[in-house]
Amino acid sequence: MNDQLRALLDLQKIDSQIDAVNAELKKIPEEIESERLAINDAKLMLEDKKKSFVQLKLEQKSLDIELSNKEEAIKKHNTELNMVKDNSMYRALLSEIEKAKIDKGMIEEKMLELMDLGDSLNKDNKIEEQKYKVEEAKINDRIAIFEKRVVELNTQLQQLSQQRPGYIEKIEPGIISKYEQIRKLKSFVIVPIEGDSCGGCRILLPAYMLNDVKKDKNIVFCENCSRILYYPE
Numbered sequence: 001m002n003d004q005l006r007a008l009l010d011l012q013k014i015d016s017q018i019d020a021v022n023a024e025l026k027k028i029p030e031e032i033e034s035e036r037l038a039i040n041d042a043k044l045m046l047e048d049k050k051k052s053f054v055q056l057k058l059e060q061k062s063l064d065i066e067l068s069n070k071e072e073a074i075k076k077h078n079t080e081l082n083m084v085k086d087n088s089m090y091r092a093l094l095s096e097i098e099k100a101k102i103d104k105g106m107i108e109e110k111m112l113e114l115m116d117l118g119d120s121l122n123k124d125n126k127i128e129e130q131k132y133k134v135e136e137a138k139i140n141d142r143i144a145i146f147e148k149r150v151v152e153l154n155t156q157l158q159q160l161s162q163q164r165p166g167y168i169e170k171i172e173p174g175i176i177s178k179y180e181q182i183r184k185l186k187s188f189v190i191v192p193i194e195g196d197s198c199g200g201c202r203i204l205l206p207a208y209m210l211n212d213v214k215k216d217k218n219i220v221f222c223e224n225c226s227r228i229l230y231y232p233e
């Protein structure tokens with residue numbers, strides 16, 4: 001294999017590595033973003049749960065007020081009982097007191113229910129908060145690994161880019177410019193001959209072209225796909 005071809009293959013190896021590094025670098029921000037979204041979702045769910053606890057506390061407060069209103073009413077009616085002379089008024093007050101007592105009982109029952117619910121919500125929230133913290137730490141660890149990888153990849157990219165000119169200067173400028181042109185369209189520019197066909201586009205190559213490649217004097221381009229042809233050693 002002539003030196004030009006060898007240098008081209010070396011350059012192609014470097015370029016493939018550059019492509020792989022770039023492809024990985026391109027994917028990482030999406031990965032990090034999806035990790036961040038996962039943290040956000042978990043956080044929102046936790047906040048929702050905390051909100052229902054706050055809501056419950058508000059309900060408890062309003063029940064407290066209702067209860068003391070009922071107690072006030074009962075007290076007031078009891079005082080009034082001692083002052084009324086009229087029988088029907090007396091009975092009406094008794095029935096008011098009775099009604100207020102029933103309401104008070106219902107409020108107290110509801111308060112007990114809310115207290116139980118509050119206890120279990122509080123317990124759940126603590127468990128969920130713990131789970132969230134564990135999950136958040138795991139996600140942050142994964143993000144840190146991605147960020148570290150970005151630094152590694154950028155270093156690799158820099159090293160590969162520094163190696164590139166060394167190979168380029170071994171190759172004729174005309175061939176390099178063709179190589180760069182084809183590289184924009186195709187991931188592999190230099191392809192082996194497989195059977196009697198171009199390893200890139202699979203077209204059957206004419207005998208004179210196979211001969212030219214065999215002679216190994218000039219760089220031979222596939223007439224169909226413009227890739228550079230070589231016989232693997």
Ligand SMILES: [Zn+2]
Nearest residue numbers: 198201222225
């Ligand atoms: Zn071809």
